[in-house]
Every structure is written in C-alpha cells, then in structure tokens.
Amino acid sequence: MAGERRTITMVGIGLLLTAIAIIAFLAIAPKNRTNNHPNEPAATTPPDPTENYGTLQGHVRNAGTDAPVPLANVTAVGSEYTTTTTTDHDGNFTLRLPDGIYTLIPEADGLRNAGRDDRGLQLRAAPQTTFAGIVLQLYEPCTLAGRVLSGASPLEANILISYKRDGSGAEDYDVGRLETDLDGYFHANGLAAGTLNLQVVADAFAPASITDIELWPGDHLDLGEIPMLPGANINGRIASASTQAPVQDALVQAITNRGKTHTTHSDHHGFFAIQAINADFASLHISAPAFKTFTTHVDLVQAGDRNLSVSLEPSVGLTLRILAPDGLPAQHATVQIWTLNPNEAPQTYTFTGADIALPDLSDGPFRIVAQAENGTLNANALAYPGDFVALTLKGRGTITGLVLSHDGNIATNAQVRLVESANEAIPTTTPWSPTQGGRFSFPGLNPGTYHIEAQDSGHRPTHSPPISLSFGDQPSITIRLHTGGTLSGTVRNDANDDPIPNAVVSVEGHGLSVATNAQGQFTLSQLPSGRFSIQVDASGYKTALASGIQVGDDERAQRDFRLSHGENQLELVGIGVQIRSIDGRHVVSNPLPNSPAARAGLQDLDVILAVNGESTENMPLRILIESIRGEEGSAVRLRIQRDQAAPFEVVIERQRISYP
DSSP, X not given: OHHHXXXXXXXXXXXXXXXXXXXXXXXXXXXXXXXXXXXXXOOOOOOOTTTXXXXXXXXXXXXXXXXXXXXXXXXXXXXXXXXXXXXXXXXXXXXXXXXXXXEEEEEOTTOBOSSTTOOOEEXXXXXXXXEEEEEEEXXXXXXEEEEEEETTEEOOXXXXXXXXXXXXXXXXXXXXXXXXXXXXXXXXXXXXSXXXXXXXXXXXXXXXXXXXXXXXXXXXXXXXXXXXXXXXXXXXXXXXXXXXOBOTTOEEXXXXXXXXXXXXXXXTTSEEEEEEEOSSEEEEEEEOTTBOOEEEEEXXXXXXXXXXXXXXXXXXXXXXXXXXXXXXXXXXXXXXXXXXOTTSOOEEEEESSSOEEETTOXXXXXXXXXXXXXXXXXXXXXXXXXXEEEEEOBOOXXXXXXXXXXXSSBOTTOEEEEEEOSSSSSOEEOOOEXXXXXXXXXXXXXXXXXXXXXXXXXXXXXXXXXXXXXXXXXXXXXXXXXXXXXXXEEEEETTTOXXXXXXXXXXXXXXXXXXXXXXXXXXXXXXXXXXXXXXXXXXXXXEEEEEEEOOOTTXXXXXXXEEOBOSSOEXXXXXXXXXXXXXXXXXXXXXXXXSHHHHTTOOTTOEEEEXXXXXXXXXXXXXXXXXXXXXXXXXXXXXXXXXXXXXXXXXXXXXXXXXO
C-alpha cells in the first residue's frame, strides 16, 4: 500500500509539472510568435468615443428664494447636438457634451425666465474638461389683475399690456391683448417681472391708462377697479358754402382742454367723425385748400354725439405788403408767387411801397417769395386765397457756436461741418473745416433745416439738434463732444465655429469700420450715440446685419457674430420691407414676397404714421429703420395709413431675412 501511494504521488507531481510547463508556454508563445500572414492588420485598441466630450455641471435655483429647483429640465442646444437632462432633488445637473458651444436653457413647472431677452446661458464644452459651478436661474411668474367698470356696472373691454423694461433688460414691447370677462374682470398670468404700462380700451369710452406698474418676481398685483369714462363724439359734414358740394380730405382737429389733439380727415362725401373724446370741451379747427379756416368751440361735458354741419367759405384773392428790415414799407422789391404745382411758372410783381391787391387768385396755397437789394434781403411765406400777407425783408441767416470736449473744456482742435437736411436722403454737406480755437461760424445761409457736426481726436463725431433757420436768424449753439462707447467681439464661421480673419465690421451709415485679426476678433471705438446697426462682411460669406445695438459713452459691450457661407447675400433681422421718404412721409416700398411684412398685409405706398407708439413725423429715416429692425422673434407695432381709409395698426414679428 505504501508503494502504491508513492507511485500515485509521483504520477500526480509529474502531471502538475506538465501543466505548469504548458501554461508557461502559452504565456510566452504569443510574444515570440512571428506573423505568418503579413497582409493581416495588427490588432489595435478601439478609440474611446467620449475623448472629445466635455462636462458641464451646475444647479438650477429659484432667483427669488435662492432655493434649488428639483426635477427641472436643462436643455443644451448646440449647432449640431442637443440634449436634455433633469436636475436631482438638490437642483444639480450634469451634462456630457461633444466639443462645442452650447446654450443652456432651464425649464420647470410654475417658473419662467427673466423676460424676452433671457435666452439662456452660452458656454463652451471643452474636450476632457469639467466646467463646474454653473448657476441657472428661474423666476416666479407674476400675475396682474383688475376689474373694469362703467360707474357701478362691469364693462367688457380690451386690455393692452406693454413692457417699458422687463427683468432681462428688454425694452418697449407689447405683451399682447386680453379681454375682460362678462363681469369686467381680467387676469394676466405668467408675466415676467419689470415695469409695465396698461391701457384699457372699450367702444364708446375714452381709453384709460395706468403707467409704470412695477412687478417683482412672484408678485400677484390686483389693480382693483378701473373706472371708464364715456367719451363724447364729434360728427359732422363739411360742404362748400357757395356750392353745397362736399369738401373731401379737409383736415379736422379737435384740441381738448386737457392738451390732447384728435385729428381726422373728411371722406369723399364730406363726413368726419372723432370718437371717444375724454375732455370738458374742445376747440375744433377745420381747414381745406381754397377755403377759409373754420373754428368753433364744442362743449363735451356730457357724453354722446355732437352733430355739426360745417360750411366753408371759399377763399379768393390775396393782399401783399412788403416791409423793410426797419418795419417801414419797402420801396423796391420783387415778389414772386408760386403755386405748389412744379410745372407752373411763378407770377412776378414789383412792390414800390403800396400794398399789392390780387383779387383773382384762387386754388392755393401759394409760396410767396420777396427779394430786395440784389437778393441780399429776402422773405417768404405760405399763403392761402383770402389771406393778407405782410412780409418783412431780412438778410440771410448765420449759425455760430462753440465746441467743447467731453470734460467741458474748449476743444481748440475740433473740426466742424454744416449739413443741410432738407433732403434727408441726399443731405448737402460742407467739407470738414478747423474751428478757430473751438469757435465756428457759417454765414450767408438760406432758410432751411441744418445741423452742425463736430469731431476731435479721442471723441466720436457728434452733431447738434436740428436748427430751423429763417431769413435773418442768427442762432448760436454749443456742441459738447462725447468719447463714445466700445464694442468688441469675435466673428466665426457658423458651420464649424472657426474664427474668420479679415472680416470687415462696420457701423452702418457712420463710416466707422475695422477688420478682424487672425483670431477673428475686433474692437470698434468711438461709437455713435443712440441705436445703430453693425454690418459684417467677409469674402465667401453672407453679409450679416445686426440692428438695435446701443452702447453708451465710456461703456464697453461684447457682441459676437456668426457668418454663413454664401456670396452677394445679406442677412438681417427685420420685416422684409424697404422704406422711402416721399414729401416728408415715410412710405412702404416693395415688401418681399412671403416676408413678415407681406404676411401682415403691408402694401406698396402704405404710409407709416407711428412705430411702437412713437409718431414718425419729423423722425429721421435712419431712426425709423433702426426702430423697425430688432432681435429675431421680437415684434414691432406699426400704425399705417392706406389711401383715404382710417389708420390701422399691425404687429409684425421680426425674423431673419436673406436678401439676394
């Protein structure tokens, strides 16, 4: 038995040694084995698909309470990749994203963003990098409520809400319109915090306004009862006193004791109506070419209609008196009477000291121009048939002034030039000329509207307010220069985020431009005041135009641009319409097919009376265009006059438009 055990033991040891040898061979053999198939690729480790990913970490908080917001959705929006995650119970989130720039947008039930211009937080997800500590904020929405009454009775009315400024900094835009219920109540929910204006409009009632309403996050403000006062109406028909024929397109103005002017025109049958006037009385003025002006007083204390029948007396004839600068009758003057028809030659008369009676003149108005002493003394006026016109001859005008630097010292090295802005599209401009120790003078000017532009090193070009000049006027003005703001940014390829060198970044209409460096970066200094547009051009790319930019003096702002590939194309945010100035009125021209303007029903030659509630009368064309352009997705409100129809309003959403 002992011999059997020894034999078994030796056999076991031999098997164990054999197994160890085989294992060792297998472990060593692959290292020493040659490749008998040279065309077969060697085995490699597959790449990690997440090597190009970065991590963004942060949390979502309630801006009002600073409490975390659990179960909020956080969406990362990139040019090629978009994903959404949800915060945990402590409001934390983590996003693993491919390399690129992303906009993080938080959302949660019962909360909202800061306002119209709150479009999320833009960040870069860099490969194999964690960006932590990101804070995204959401806000408690606001509620605005109230009740509209006429006396003690509820009133159905329209409520118009607009922001002067919301929590995101967006200014001057309409929220929308809502209606009261049958009991006169209204509730506007989900509003952003900010400063609002509210207007209540109801048929046959004078509009009621509540301005500068302050809302803080989470506010639930009840305005209480809003009383509406019945408006009085002035209706009537205008006819010629001699023929009883209706007088169409007569100008009708009701100037109330509260300082408000209501304006309309008579229709083809001579009828006019001014409704919902909230005043105690009004002075009514009616005028029409070839007729004497009609004026009357209308009592409006009691609500209801005031029906008038107005007969206008025809105006014929004209009496002229020409006075010398000393107030005595001029002894030798030439008078020309022009009609407003450019194809008609003027009638010329000689004034020798006695009044000139012209009993047969009709169908005015007329432009009266008088000259004496070889044209050095002048006078002019607009006259209608039936008028007595006394003109005092005066010399031509002179504008003098002083230029100050931004710190109030005299700008001794400043330059100035004179701009005659009678034709806004093609203004007449003198060359830049040096001042005399900061002082300047422009003599021998004809009547018209001018402004003075001034410039000096270290300051942006600055211009004076409009100067209306008549014969003999000698206004003196002071122009204070400003340093202007600074705008910096980067121009990138929208497809791959690469910087674009040598792109030209310019301020539209101001002759201020700069080229981007090798990293696509630019800096524009001495920017103009007010809102302006930035145009970006680069070879092989569509031209980009961004409007509504405003940078204050000594302020620095950041604005990046992304260009799309394309040639001879312009991209901008607007409504897709051109605007021209005709006879001092801004009119629509050539709405693009399927543009926001075309979809809103705008037509060629529609007159733009107001933009966002501001009258366009005397508004420069450049300012009007800047007001119509804006941020993509925002809205502009236009008041339109079409032919002889009553004015109407349209609200048009701006969108990105490409011009071929």
